[in-house]
Amino acid sequence: MTAEAIAEAPVRPVEATPGKQPMIGAPVRRREDRRLITGQGRYLDDLELPGAYEAAFVRTPHASARIRSIDTTAAARLPGVIGIWTGADLPELVKPIPPKVSNPLLRDMPRYPLPPERVHFVGEPVAVVVAESRYVAEDAVELIEVDYEVLPAVSSTTAALAPDAPRVHDELDDNVAIHVTQVAGEPEEALRTAPHRLSERFVIARGGGHSMECRGVAARYDVGTGQLTVWPSTQSPHYTRNMLAYFYGMDEDDVRVVVPRDSGGGFGPKAQFHGEDAVIPYVAMLLRHPVKWIEDRSENFVATMMERNQVHHVEVGFDDDGKLIVVKNVFEHDQGAYCAGLQVPMITLSTLPGQYRIPNIHTELIGCYTNMVPTSSVRGAGRPQAVVAMERMMDRIAEHLGLDPAEVRLRNMIRADEFPYKVGLTFRDGSPLTYDSGDFPSLTKAVLARFDYDGERERQALARSAGRLVGIGLGAYVEGCGLGPYEGARLRLTNDGTVLVTLAATPLGQGYETIYAQIASDAMGLDMEHIAVATGDTSRIPFGQGSFASRTTVTAGSATLQAGRELREKIFEVAAVLLGAPAEELCFQGDRVCAGGDPGRSVSLRDIVQVSNIGKHGITMPRGVPAGIEVTSYFSPERASYASGIHAATVEVDPDTGQIKILRYVIGHDCGNVINPLLVDGQVLGGFAHGIGNALYEESFYDDAGQPQSASYLDYSLPSAIEVPKVELVHQFTPSPLNPLGVKGAGEGGTIPVPATIANAVEDALRPFGARITSLPITPAKVFAAMTATNHR
Amino acid sequence: MPESPSGTRTGHETQVVRTTVNGVEREAEVATRLTLADFLRHELRLTGTHVGCEHGVCGACTVHVDGAAVRSCLMLAVQANGRRVDTVEGLAGPDGELAPIQEAFSKHHALQCGFCTSGFLMSVAEALKEGPIETEQAAREVLGGNICRCTGYAGMVDAVLEASQTSYPTAKGEHA
Structure with missing residues (x-):
C-alpha cells in the first residue's frame, strides 16, 4: 500500500496550542488494538x-x-x-x-x-x-x-412487475411499493433532440453486509x-x-x-x-x-437485511464532443417483503448525476415488494448501483464517439469554481441537492498521473496485440455523507481528573476511542492521555442517531470539537479563580492548568474537580466557580457534505476460463480534512474489498420460488486476501465548509465505484469481441457468455 | 471448572474432557455434542476465540490443537481430550509481551472491528512457526484461509511480512 498526498496537506481546522503536538491529522495508533489482539475484546x-x-x-x-x-x-x-x-x-x-x-x-x-x-x-x-x-x-x-x-411467490423485480405476478401483499393490487420521479430541465425534449443517444439495461445483484x-x-x-x-x-x-x-x-x-x-x-x-x-x-x-x-x-x-438488487434502464443523450445533454434512468429497486426504509432507493435517485454537469435529468424509482428478506442499507447504500448506471454509460459514450473515456469524463465534470453546485434534483430531506465542495478534475488528473494512464493504455495495446485480453476501467462518484439530523458529545471532567468524552454513536471498528480523543485533545489543548471515550449507552447521553451513512465524524466530531472548546473554558474559569490569574493567561501542562507558563502557579485537574464537581457538603463554593464541569453539545449539519473520488483499474480476462485478474488498482479519494490518516486509509481499503465482492463474487441468489440458494459461505463468496488486490491510494483534501472540522465521510467511498470500475475494465478487455457486461457480479460464467454471444451491437 | 456440567444445560450425554489450554490443565464434564469453540468460550470463558460462521469458512474460531491450526467450530470439545489447545489469549508472553504478529497487526492497522482478528493471528502464528513468509503472495496465501470484512487485508499483508522479518531476521523479505 502506498499513500501519496497530491494536494496540499490537510488544513488543520483547529489552531494548535503552542508547544503541543496537534493530534488532528496525526496517524495515531489505536487505543482499541491492545485488547483486540490479545483476545480481551468484549462483544x-x-x-x-x-x-x-x-x-x-x-x-x-x-x-x-x-x-x-x-x-x-x-x-x-x-x-x-x-x-x-x-x-x-x-x-x-x-x-x-x-x-x-x-x-x-x-x-x-x-x-x-x-x-x-x-x-x-x-x-x-x-x-x-x-x-x-x-x-x-x-x-x-x-x-x-x-x-x-x-x-406463490415472486423473487425478482422483473417477476414482481410482470402483468399477472402473484401479489406479495394481499392488500395491494400490484407489487409496487413506491413510484417516484425527479426531473431537472426538459429531459424528454432533450432526448428527442440530442445528436446521439445510447441506452442499456444493467442488473445489480443482491448482496449482504x-x-x-x-x-x-x-x-x-x-x-x-x-x-x-x-x-x-x-x-x-x-x-x-x-x-x-x-x-x-x-x-x-x-x-x-x-x-x-x-x-x-x-x-x-x-x-x-x-x-x-x-x-x-x-x-x-x-x-x-x-x-x-x-x-x-x-x-x-x-x-438479516440485505441490499443492492436493482435493475437500471438508463439512456443518455450527448453531443459530438461527448458532452452530456441528458440522462434518463428508470430503475427497479427490490424492497424485499416489506419496506424497512426508503433510504437506499432515495439515495440511488439522487446519486445518479455524480460528478457531471447534466442540464436535463430524469431519475425514476419503481420500488417493488418481493418475497425476499427486506432490503436496507449496506455499505455504499444505493450509490454503487447509481454509479454503475452513470459510469458505464460514460464508457459507452466514449466508445460510440471513438473518444478516450478519461477525456469524456473530464469534459463533463463540474469545475472546482462551481461549488456550491446545485444539481437540479431534490435531496431526500426535500432540500435542493447541492454539492458543498470538491475538485473532481484535479483528483481525476492526479489519479490518471499515478496510474500512468497513457502508459497503461500503451501496455494494453501491446498486450492486445499479443492476444491478451487486457482492459482499463474508470469509475467516478460522489457520496453525500455527514447526514443530519444531529449527533452529540457530552464531555465531563470526571472525579479522577480525566476528561470523559461520551458519544451516542457507537463504534463498529472505526476506532472511536482514538479519534474522538484526538479531536477533544486539539479542541482543549490537552494531551490525549488525559482524555477517555465512552460510547453506546443510552443512559449516558440522552439523544443520538447512530453510526451509519458515513456521518459520524462530521456530526459527532463537530459536536466533540464544540464541547471540547467549551469544556476548556469552564475548566479555565475554575482555575482562574483558584490561581488568581486571568483565564487568558492559562494553558494546560500535562494534567495541570498553569498560569503564565509558570509551573509554580498551577493547579491539577483533580484539584479543580474537587472544588467544582465534588465540593464540600454544606460549604459555599468559591465565588466565580461553576458547579459541575460538564458540557453537552449537539451538531446539526445544514445539509450533507459531499465526498468524492475516482478509481482506475487494469484487468485481464482469461479467455479459457472467464476468470478476471486485477493487474492494477488506483483509488483517488477526497473526504475533506482527515482526523487520522491511518484509520481513513483503513476505511477506504476495507470499503474497496467490499466493492470487489460486489463486482466479482457476492450474490444472494434466490430461485423462482423465493428459496435462498446461497445460504452459506460455500455458495456466497466473500473476498479473501487472495482475491483483494494491492491498491495504490491518492489523496486529495477539499475541506467541507459545512462543519468546523472540514471533514466528510470516509466509510463507504471505497466501495461505491468498484463495481462500475471493474465492469468498465472487463468490458474494455472484451472489446475485441464486442462483448457487453451488463450484470453484476461479473462471474466467469457471465464473462464466458458475453464472449460467446453473437448478437452484440 | 464449571460447577454444573454443561451436559445438563445442553440436554445431552456427557463425557469428561482433560485438556491443556494455554499451558493450564483443564478438566470438565461436557456434552459430547459441545463444540470446542463453545467449550472454550462459554465453559472456560476464553472469549477471545470468536464464532463467525459455524461452518468452517471464515476462520474466526481458529485455535491450535497440538500446534496445528484448526477451526474450533468444526471440532467437538471431547475431541480435544488429552491434547494441547492454544488460543489467542496465550499468544502474548506471560509478562504481556506481544508476539511479533500481534505487534505488527496494531502497527499496520491490520484490524478494525477485531472480531476476525484472533483467528487471523492464530493462522499466521502457525504459519510463522513453519518458516519465514517472504513475499506478498505468500503472505496472502497464509491469510487466504480466513475472512475479514473490515480491512481489505492490505495492513495484514504488511503485518505478516514484518512479523516474519522479526521472527527470522536473516530471511529475505519484501518488507523494508
Missing part, C-alpha cells in the same frame, strides 16, 4: 449474564405462506425448554415496525416482529423458543410443527427499578431504545440500551430494527429472567 456473546436463557427462532421455510396452525406440544415437553411463543401468543407485539425512512408516496405494508398469520419471506420468524441453552432451544425448534398454506459478528440481542428486566436493560449488536442504540419504548409502551428512560464495547462490524444491517430485537427483550420481561439470542450464520443468510 455481545462475551457478556457475563450468569444463568441467562438462550433463544432460537422458528423461521418459515416458505417465501409466501399463511400459517394455519403451530403445534408446540412436543417441543414444550423437552427438558430444558423454558417457554415457547408464537406470534399469536404475543398480541402486544403485533405492531408494525415503521420504515426507518418513509415518504408520503410509500404504500407501506406492516412488518411485524413475529407475524401471527401471514409470512412473506423465507427466514421470517414465526415462533421463539427460550431454553436453558441454545443447543436445547434448537432441538425444540426442530420439534415444532407449523402447518402452512403455501402461496456480512459483518463477521452476526446480529444478537440480550436483555434483563430489573423488577426492583422497573428498568429494562438491553444489549443489542446495533449501530444505533438510541433508535433501538426508542423502538422498544414504542413497542412496550414504556418510558424511554426505563429502557436502557447498552451496546457492548466491541462490535464485530456493522456495514448497515445492524443500523436497522429487526423483529428479533423486539421479541427477545419482551420475553425476558415476561420471564423476569435474562434472555440472550445470538444469530448464527444460517439465520444471518436468510433473516
